[in-house]
Amino acid sequence: MSPPRSKLLRLLATASLATLIGAGLVWAQEPPIPGAPVGLGEPSDFPRTAAEDEVWLLYQEDKLLSARRKVEELLADDPDSIVGHYIYGQVLRRAEASLPKAMKELGRARELYERRYQPTVVNAGQTPWALHREILYAGQAAAGELERHEYQLQLLDYHDSLYDPRLTAEHAWPLMLLGRFDEARKYAEKASASTDPFQRSLGRNALCAIEGEAGTRSERFDACLEAYDNAAQAARGDDPFAHPDQITSVTVHAYNAALAALSVLRPDEAERLALAGATRIEFTPANPWRFLLRLYLDQGRGSDAVSALREMQAWRRKQPPNLRE
Structure with a gap:
């Protein structure tokens, strides 16, 4: 038997403080090895x-x-x-x-x-x-x-x-996490201008993260939104029957852009982006329903929060073990 809705909402509010608030930017899904x-x-x-x-x-x-x-x-x-x-x-x-x-x-x-x-x-x-x-x-x-x-x-x-081809974009994230921001930015910018679609995607993802670490909210939102828009455009050519690890990474960019939208006080845009990322299953720790759960709780939208919790767990169960936590 399911718990009463009021009890479930209290549990949600408590859990969100421990596991949801302060969610960070997520690295794009691991791409396949580039071409020969x-x-x-x-x-x-x-x-x-x-x-x-x-x-x-x-x-x-x-x-x-x-x-x-x-x-x-x-x-x-x-x-x-x-x-x-x-x-x-x-x-x-x-x-x-x-x-x-x-x-x-x-x-x-x-x-x-x-x-x-x-x-x-x-x-x-x-x-x-x-x-x-x-x-x-x-x-x-x-x-x-x-x-x-x-x-x-x-x-x-x-x-x-x-x-x-070199793994240019892959350098940006570890450099950023080591606090070497200038080097990270150079690698990310170079990758963003690459002719390789995976390098471009990862490079834009890294620029989004670097601006977030730098605390430049407006620049972060612009960079994250650009990364999402480019990924969404590229995804239009995906095979609709392809395996989740063989499609263009969109969800992670939508998730990061939604976080950036909240940082510039645009909750409606944040919800739009998160929902866009939830339209298909990808293998990524960027669970869009986790973000939406937090957003709905903050806005007092109890019914939507309950639905988001269920979707969040369903999304998690579809992920490979190394991406479930």
């Missing part, structure tokens, strides 16, 4: 077993539980499998949110790869560079989630020393 590096051609093939092929296919099909079971068997038979350690790290990160263990596995995959292939600027084209880039990208993402921002920057710099 300039001048490197196709990744070289490399010796691999049938077991590695099976694990790789399960992971690519997002069958993470099956991939976990198979990859444990693979690593028991072949403890030096590069593919095995990479897939195990990604499963731990994405399916279980076990970040320290994931970081260890991804680090082992990188160690084994670099020991075997010894990649340099000169020989990168003769190595299976796509696998290396996947390992480095996953490693820097996990480092950021663990708040190891200096190490995250080291991985990004190492990637960019070998491969193009």
Whole structure:
């Protein structure tokens, strides 16, 4: 039996003070690895077993539980499998949110790869560079989630020393969190002018966050709204049947813009933006219903707040484990 509405509203008000007020800006969803590096051609093939092929296919099909079971068997038979350690790290990160263990596995995959292939600027084209880039990208993402921002920057710099296109926008967020705002702004502005759509999106997202950290409310709203408008325009070309992690990131930009709208005392615009972000499911911690719950409670809109709470929990249940909290 559902609790009485009056009791539910009291619980909502109490919970909002602890978990909702003061929500911060959110980094855009992790994009796929950019296209083939300039001048490197196709990744070289490399010796691999049938077991590695099976694990790789399960992971690519997002069958993470099956991939976990198979990859444990693979690593028991072949403890030096590069593919095995990479897939195990990604499963731990994405399916279980076990970040320290994931970081260890991804680090082992990188160690084994670099020991075997010894990649340099000169020989990168003769190595299976796509696998290396996947390992480095996953490693820097996990480092950021663990708040190891200096190490995250080291991985990004190492990637960019070998491969193009560079991960320009990805530098901005850890630099900002380290308080290196001028450097962060330069990377974000450069990414915003990129021809790569993912870099542009992440760059604008970072500019929005940087203005928020700087406390410039009007500039923050302008930057966040521009990021949202550009993302919404790009999303018009998305396949309506695509998987949530294969579509243009819009919700996170809408969420950040809604927060910025509140900072300039525009609650109606904030509600419009948050509702726009709630029109489809994306894999992101930026739950638009969490924002709307807080807004409705602040405005004394009890019935809307109850509905938003239900939607907030439904949204959360649809997220992968590493994005639910």
